[in-house]
Amino acid sequence: MCDTCGCNLTPGNRKFAYRPVEPGATTVSVLQNLLKKNDDQAAHNRAHFDSRGILAINLMSSPGSGKTALLEATIRALKGEFNIAVIEGDLETENDAERIRAQGVPAHQIVTGTACHLDAHLVHEALHHMNLDGIDVLFIENVGNLVCPASFDLGQHVNLTLLSVTEGDDKPAKYPVMFRAADAVVISKTDLLPFLDDFDPARATSHVRDLANVAPVMQLSARKDIGMETWHNWLREQLAAQRSLAAGGSTRRPAIQPDGAALHTA
Amino acid sequence: MHELSVAQALVEQIENLVLERNADSVTSLRVLIGPLSGVVPDLLAGAFPLAAAGTFAEHATLDLVEAPVRVHCQTCGAETEAAMNRLLCGTCGDWHTQLVSGDELILESVELQLSEMSGELTRPENV
Numbered sequence: 001m002c003d004t005c006g007c008n009l010t011p012g013n014r015k016f017a018y019r020p021v022e023p024g025a026t027t028v029s030v031l032q033n034l035l036k037k038n039d040d041q042a043a044h045n046r047a048h049f050d051s052r053g054i055l056a057i058n059l060m061s062s063p064g065s066g067k068t069a070l071l072e073a074t075i076r077a078l079k080g081e082f083n084i085a086v087i088e089g090d091l092e093t094e095n096d097a098e099r100i101r102a103q104g105v106p107a108h109q110i111v112t113g114t115a116c117h118l119d120a121h122l123v124h125e126a127l128h129h130m131n132l133d134g135i136d137v138l139f140i141e142n143v144g145n146l147v148c149p150a151s152f153d154l155g156q157h158v159n160l161t162l163l164s165v166t167e168g169d170d171k172p173a174k175y176p177v178m179f180r181a182a183d184a185v186v187i188s189k190t191d192l193l194p195f196l197d198d199f200d201p202a203r204a205t206s207h208v209r210d211l212a213n214v215a216p217v218m219q220l221s222a223r224k225d226i227g228m229e230t231w232h233n234w235l236r237e238q239l240a241a242q243r244s245l246a247a248g249g250s251t252r253r254p255a256i257q258p259d260g261a262a263l264h265t266a
Numbered sequence: 267m268h269e270l271s272v273a274q275a276l277v278e279q280i281e282n283l284v285l286e287r288n289a290d291s292v293t294s295l296r297v298l299i300g301p302l303s304g305v306v307p308d309l310l311a312g313a314f315p316l317a318a319a320g321t322f323a324e325h326a327t328l329d330l331v332e333a334p335v336r337v338h339c340q341t342c343g344a345e346t347e348a349a350m351n352r353l354l355c356g357t358c359g360d361w362h363t364q365l366v367s368g369d370e371l372i373l374e375s376v377e378l379q380l381s382e383m384s385g386e387l388t389r390p391e392n393v
């Protein structure tokens with residue numbers, strides 16, 4: 001552990017490590033993630049999904065990158081193949097849940113108020129308002145924000161991060177926490193690429209690789225139905241992988257979850 | 267922006283500890299934080315007093331220890347320091363690396379002021 005091996009002692013903090021404990025005081029070693037309560041709730045949510053064989057996908061992006069549009073198009077194309085349900089946490093457009101229900105699948109709107117991210121408790125609350133019987137894929141549309149949603153585990157199995165071509169292709173370099181957490185990246189609104197001279201998908205991909213992230217980067221336009229087959233196949237693969245894991249009694253978490261904690265207590 | 271939620275979670279965690287140990291209050295606490303945790307140390311330091319007001323941690327000092335970003339190269343095996351948005355091997359430049367340090371958000375230790383009642387728990391632990 002850190003305190004015994006001294007691996008995280010720096011000249012700045014050494015004084016705290018060796019500060020003598022005063023009488024009547026005690027120093028307790030904790031070594032717990034600050035978001036432990038959220039993580040415990042997330043594990044509980046994941047158990048709900050696993051017991052039903054559901055694949056849960058967390059969608060994250062800036063506001064307006066096309067999360068809801070991608071869901072609408074996906075449901076239209078695949079609702080005969082999978083049973084899909086959606087938890088809407090995006091507060092930018094209050095009618096997102098309505099847009100999803102219009103496609104004929106169940107959607108629950110989380111009222112986030114002014115919250116800038118979803119957390120595992122909000123998602124759990126939403127789960128208890130939904131009938132998940134027979135659902136294959138649950139999409140959780142997070143609040144449009146590239147900062148904090150990446151820090152809160154919701155119990156999802158995979159993270160999908162969207163980057164629309166109307167944003168800069170350097171977004172992954174500006175928001176490394178978010179793009180490092182992505183199990184897959186979607187470059188959205190590619191129908192607009194011919195009108196934009198400053199978004200290079202190869203450059204965006206290279207910024208993702210600079211984060212040591214091997215995630216597939218898929219380019220698509222939900223509106224013009226371009227590149228959707230690759231995305232559908234990715235979804236099919238994820239669902240098959242999830243099912244075989246669940247059948248074997250195991251589960252998975254997004255590929256990159258904070259692991260510094262694990263390494264430090266090892 | 268979410269640092270207040272993180273500070274609230276932290277205060278809740280240390281309040282539980284105070285109750286568990288039957289202590290009087292929290293003197294100080296030490297948090298290890300890496301830039302890739304997504305939590306900004308200055309914002310967390312600013313949010314902590316708001317979250318701690320009226321709790322056992324009200325007068326506690328928060329020591330934030332910043333963890334460096336370090337990666338282990340899967341290609342050449344080197345362990346080097348990296349920038350948070352360029353997690354490349356400092357030796358061979360490959361991007362096939364694994365983060366060794368830099369995404370921590372860990373409550374390392376808490377110093378408690380014990381009450382008369384806590385008896386044998388005054389024995390110092392850790393350190």
Ligand SMILES: Nc1nc2c(ncn2[C@@H]2O[C@H](COP(=O)(O)OP(=O)(O)O)[C@@H](O)[C@H]2O)c(=O)[nH]1
Pocket residue numbers: 061062063064065066067068069070090092093144188189190191192220221222223224
């Ligand atoms: N040109 C184009 N516009 C799109 C596409 N997908 C979404 N949009 C538009 O982008 C805006 C935001 O989309 P929305 O799905 O609400 O984004 P969200 O906030 O991420 O859920 C809307 O005006 C959409 O019509 C696309 O593939 N091509």
Ligand SMILES: [Mg+2]
Pocket residue numbers: 067068069090093096141
């Ligand atoms: Mg939306």
Ligand SMILES: [Zn+2]
Pocket residue numbers: 115116117148149267268
């Ligand atoms: Zn937030």
Ligand SMILES: [Zn+2]
Pocket residue numbers: 044048124
């Ligand atoms: Zn439950």
Ligand SMILES: [Zn+2]
Pocket residue numbers: 339340341342343344355356357358359360
């Ligand atoms: Zn190397």
